[in-house]
Amino acid sequence: MQTRKQSPQSFATRAPLELKILVAGVLLFLYCPFGIILLYAFTTEETAFTFPPPGLTLDWFGVALFKRPDIWGPLTLSVQVALVATFIALVLGSLIALAVSRAKFFGREAITFLVILPIALPGIITGIALRSAIGLFGIDFSFWTIIVGHATFCVVVVYNNVVARLRRTAKSQMEASADLGAHSFQTFRYIILPAIATALVAGGMLAFALSFDEVIVTTFTAGQQTTLPIWILGQLTRPRQRPVTNIVALFVIAITFIPIVIAQRLTQDTNE
Amino acid sequence: MDKSSNLIPAVRFENVSRHFGEVKAVDDVSLEIHDGEFFSMLGPSGSGKTTCLRLIAGFEQPNLGSIFLHGARVNELPPYARDVNTVFQDYALFPHMSVEENVGYGLMVKKVAKAERTRRVQETLELVRLPQMAKRKPSQLSGGQRQRIALARALVNRPRVLLLDEPLGALDLKLRQEMQIELKEIQKQVGITFVFVTHDQEEALTMSDRIAVFNAGRVEQIGAPAEIYEHPQTAFVAGFVGTSNLVHSQVAQKLTGSNETFSIRPEKIRMVEPGTQVQNGWTALDGAVREVVYLGMLTRYIVAIEGGGELTVVRQNLDETSMDVLRARGKRVQLTWQRTFDRVLDQA
Helix, strand or coil: CHHHHCCHHHHHHCCCHHHHHHHHHHHHHHHHHHHHHHHHCCECCCCCCCCCCCCECCHHHHHHHHHCHHHHHHHHHHHHHHHHHHHHHHHHHHHHHHHHHHCCCCCHHHHHHHHHHHHHCCHHHHHHHHHHHHHHCCCCCCHHHHHHHHHHHHHHHHHHHHHHHHHHCCHHHHHHHHHCCCCHHHHHHHHHHHHHHHHHHHHHHHHHHHHHCCCHHHHHHCCCCCCHHHHHHHHCCCCCCHHHHHHHHHHHHHHHHHHHHHHHHHHHCCCC | CHHHHHHCCCEEEEEEEEEECCEEEEEEEEEEECCCCEEEEECCCCCCHHHHHHHHHCCCCCCEEEEEECCEECCCCCHHHCCEEEECCCCCCCCCCCHHHHHHHHHHHCCCCHHHHHHHHHHHHHHCCCHHHCCCCHHHCCHHHHHHHHHHHHHCCCCCEEEEECCCCCCCHHHHHHHHHHHHHHHHHHCCEEEEEECCHHHHHHHCCEEEEEECCEEEEEECHHHHHHCCCEHHHHHHCCCCEEECHHHHHHHHCCCCCEEECHHHCEEECCCCCCCCCEEEEEEEEEEEEECCCEEEEEEEECCCCEEEEEEECCCCCHHHHHCCCCCEEEEEEEHHHCEECECC
16 A cells, blocks of 8 residues: 555655645744835835835945944943843853752742743833832932843843753763762862853843843833833834934844844754 | 771661651661672662662762761761762763763862873773773763763772662663673772662672662662572562562461461472372472463463462473473473472561
8 A cells, every 4th residue: 555655754744735825924924024124224215115115225324324323322231231131140040040950949939930920921010010119219220220120031031041951951960970079069160061051152142132122121120221122112203314223123133133043053952 | 907997898777768758768778788799789669779879879868877888977978078989870971071081070070180080091991991982972872882981980989889870771681791790890800899779680690799679668688699589588579589489378388287478489390290209308289281481491381279379380491392382281280399499488
């Protein structure tokens, strides 16, 4: 019989045409807007966008780079915030992950839950809660209030990555290290750190990307400061030089997209 | 001085218990492991043998009792401060390090000088007969090679006690039998006390100087392999180490005049024609062959005894072919054995 020759794999890998069309449709829906942003970064129109664009030009790159000094403040602030928030997330996230995965202690489940919660909580809740707290304690809005807001969800990202990696790392490796005479710090440095290194990089990059384009929480914790996403939001109401906003958006896409691709590569690699 | 140090046991358990919640993994165990011996902890999974090993290594702390290593109480001593090393069941090689770095790890963390480290790593790799593998990563080794590297990594530190947690479990039969002999040779060569955990009774019988048989967190019997095999003290030991026939109440009464349960090994029973005269000191029972299992080298006969019960008899296929032995099914036979081979067991 013909059907007998067919291996189970060939059955599993062949998708029907309808499914392929559906998948293509979903992907198109997700990524079309990026294409539009890209296209209108090159349009010759300055105020309203029409389709198709009347002409294409590279002039707006020049304008964005040299004639719009108002871009640089928000950009530097966003990069600084993302870097510091990521650093805090790396330290706290990995420490929590180590504690939770290595030791059984009272309140362990509660801590796990509380650490993960901020990513599930709507940003608007986190934002308003932080704003109330900041107001209540009479703290002035600053660079650091933005960072605290971002750290709440950045810690989760690092924590999740590291916890998943530790779960895949055989516990016997750490026991073997101790058995061979290594103190806790030596075991951390020679065994645990290499095992979680790529998870840290991946988690850090995701955290950076999340922080870099965060709007909602930032709106509540930034006060009068403008981060790049908030600056972009502000540009939407301005009539002139609209393609400049698209160019900045492209830059944001690049700076968040690239780390996410790298992060995915790193977490995929085999642990063998 | 030398004499007295030899008298101090390498490992001593004094009424040691380790409980996990309600589960008594190790329940009031006392034992002594002599310096330089090959000691096996044998038992089914969940019998507490691995927990005992982990207690010696320091990965677990006893809830009750005391553990001594070479006379010193080590209950609270962390694993890195104990002069014992472990070969893990999953080998636990460090995947990001080369073979050389894996084997040298113990020396590296103890800050042994580079030259000395290199020399000892090479020496130990030669001992496990893998000197050419130094630069490889663990992922590039076969299962048997990883096992040897795990052994080398533990031996390089020259511990006074080496703990082995079912190290041969993942290997195929041929390789396992080779490694059994090799491990024994290495042990003689280095003269270190080996504590070997296994659920494989044949493995334990092959390699050990002494065996402790574990069941449900307790030690059932400790003794030399022949002693454990020939003189099982409990029904569990008789059944777990090799196979045994347990003869109960009525049949026992008929044969011995006492209703105490006794055990008899299948290979000690002879199967003869019914009505054959037996010698003095031998016992005889009539029965019929219920089942025949042909095993190649041996044949196993299950014989239904008149008056109730079954006995298993194992016979080497000296003169019979598989066709001959299979014809024995249903045949009436007489079973006979020397009375000195049956063992009255402790009532559990």
